[in-house]
Amino acid sequence: MTYEETISYLFNVTPMFEHIGAVAYKPGLQTTEALDSHYGHPHRLYKTIHVAGTNGKGSCSHTLAAILQQAGFKVGLYTSPHIVDFRERIRVNGQMVSEKYVIDFVDDFIKWNTSGSAAPLSPNEEQKGATLHPSFFELATAMAFKYFADQKVDIAVIEVGLGGRLDCTNIITPILSVITNISFDHTQFLGNTLAEIAAEKAGIMKKGVPVVIGEATEETRPVFEQKAHDVGAPILFAEDHPEVCSAEPNDKGGLTYTTRNFGQMEGELGGSYQAKNANTILAAVAMLPALGRKDIENGFANVCKTTGLTGRWQTIHHSPLAICDTGHNVGGWQYLAQQIKRQPCRQLRMVFGMVDDKDIDTVLAMLPKDAIYYFTRAQSKRAIPEQKVLEKAQALGLSGTTFAHVKEAYKQALSDANPDDFIFVGGSSYVVADLLS
Numbered sequence: 001m002t003y004e005e006t007i008s009y010l011f012n013v014t015p016m017f018e019h020i021g022a023v024a025y026k027p028g029l030q031t032t033e034a035l036d037s038h039y040g041h042p043h044r045l046y047k048t049i050h051v052a053g054t055n056g057k058g059s060c061s062h063t064l065a066a067i068l069q070q071a072g073f074k075v076g077l078y079t080s081p082h083i084v085d086f087r088e089r090i091r092v093n094g095q096m097v098s099e100k101y102v103i104d105f106v107d108d109f110i111k112w113n114t115s116g117s118a119a120p121l122s123p124n125e126e127q128k129g130a131t132l133h134p135s136f137f138e139l140a141t142a143m144a145f146k147y148f149a150d151q152k153v154d155i156a157v158i159e160v161g162l163g164g165r166l167d168c169t170n171i172i173t174p175i176l177s178v179i180t181n182i183s184f185d186h187t188q189f190l191g192n193t194l195a196e197i198a199a200e201k202a203g204i205m206k207k208g209v210p211v212v213i214g215e216a217t218e219e220t221r222p223v224f225e226q227k228a229h230d231v232g233a234p235i236l237f238a239e240d241h242p243e244v245c246s247a248e249p250n251d252k253g254g255l256t257y258t259t260r261n262f263g264q265m266e267g268e269l270g271g272s273y274q275a276k277n278a279n280t281i282l283a284a285v286a287m288l289p290a291l292g293r294k295d296i297e298n299g300f301a302n303v304c305k306t307t308g309l310t311g312r313w314q315t316i317h318h319s320p321l322a323i324c325d326t327g328h329n330v331g332g333w334q335y336l337a338q339q340i341k342r343q344p345c346r347q348l349r350m351v352f353g354m355v356d357d358k359d360i361d362t363v364l365a366m367l368p369k370d371a372i373y374y375f376t377r378a379q380s381k382r383a384i385p386e387q388k389v390l391e392k393a394q395a396l397g398l399s400g401t402t403f404a405h406v407k408e409a410y411k412q413a414l415s416d417a418n419p420d421d422f423i424f425v426g427g428s429s430y431v432v433a434d435l436l437s
Contacts, residue, residue, distance in 0.1 A: 053180025165203020373400025
């Protein structure tokens with residue numbers, strides 16, 4: 001197969017949550033464990049750090065990887081979703097997995113899985129050699145774990161896909177677990193209360209493995225404390241030991257942090273929400289004694305250059321200033337909406353779209369009413385039609401026009417804008433993906 005054919009197989013033959021939503025979600029670890037057994041339990045050959053949470057886990061994962069790279073470790077990084085290319089999900093020292101590796105892995109999997117030698121999913125299955133039917137994420141996770149072993153990484157930072165307890169990344173036993181925060185997202189899978197969602201994400205805690213909680217509430221803190229007690233995991237709440245004293249925008253588009261123990265640090269990532277992430281990261285690195293102050297400073301200052309991270313308050317145009325951000329749920333927009341409103345400009349222009357499993361009504365209610373909107377849809381089956389977004393927005397006092405494609409919406413916003421206007425593009429990771437593609 002060519003690389004394009006291989007990617008088509010991954011996207012269209014294995015059920016992909018990003019494309020089709022709930023029907024692609026497979027709770028449970030049976031298929032993952034069968035794949036893991038076939039490939040020789042590769043994740044046991046290197047150390048891991050496991051990162052879960054509703055928001056911020058991508059930024060935290062990339063920054064931790066950058067810090068570890070600065071310290072001289074060979075670092076694997078597994079994150080999701082990708083923005084432009086599938087290979088963004090699997091990196092070693094910032095370099096994406098090769099197209100050839102992806103082709104060979106999928107080809108070998110298909111041959112093994114159709115040869116009659118695949119292991120049955122459970123002891124109760126009478127049919128020997130039952131074929132596996134992995135989801136997209138299950139197969140991608142198996143690929144990442146094997147690739148890291150083949151590359152002989154020292155350590156891998158593994159971002160949870162969805163939830164934690166039943167996520168297929170949860171077969172690892174890490175040296176450190178991190179849970180960034182809890183807010184309402186994927187409630188159809190994880191629960192309808194913050195406590196229920198916290199319980200699912202707390203499922204990554206392992207016996208004897210320290211866990212850092214970035215942010216907790218009155219509802220979620222007891223859940224984390226009880227789970228840590230039950231499994232015997234040392235627990236640290238980052239908010240109880242605040243490291244970040246202040247975070248101010250700098251002229252490079254990032255943030256300048258004033259910290260208690262690291263002095264002043266430059267952070268390459270912009271976005272006001274990064275201050276919370278930074279506090280979580282600094283609590284986590286305190287658990288990793290091999291890291292020095294310079295490693296931490298250089299990791300924060302060069303996270304995008306080091307790991308290839310995109311889509312976090314990313315500047316895509318100057319004069320007019322245009323920013324895109326992958327924030328896509330209520331928790332993320334609590335920060336984004338306020339930062340957008342604070343942005344100095346003559347006229348705010350918003351290229352906006354969302355997907356169907358998010359709380360669009362609550363997000364729309366947060367958005368500024370004085371903006372000009374360009375409502376659009378990403379090229380995903382889960383994208384909410386732009387006309388429906390417009391109707392919901394108009395009911396809340398927002399006004400704008402619709403566009404069938406993100407590119408068209410963005411080009412129109414640029415055409416309409418004066419040099420001192422501000423354009424924001426977002427609402428969904430897939431809107432940003434279409435833009436950057």
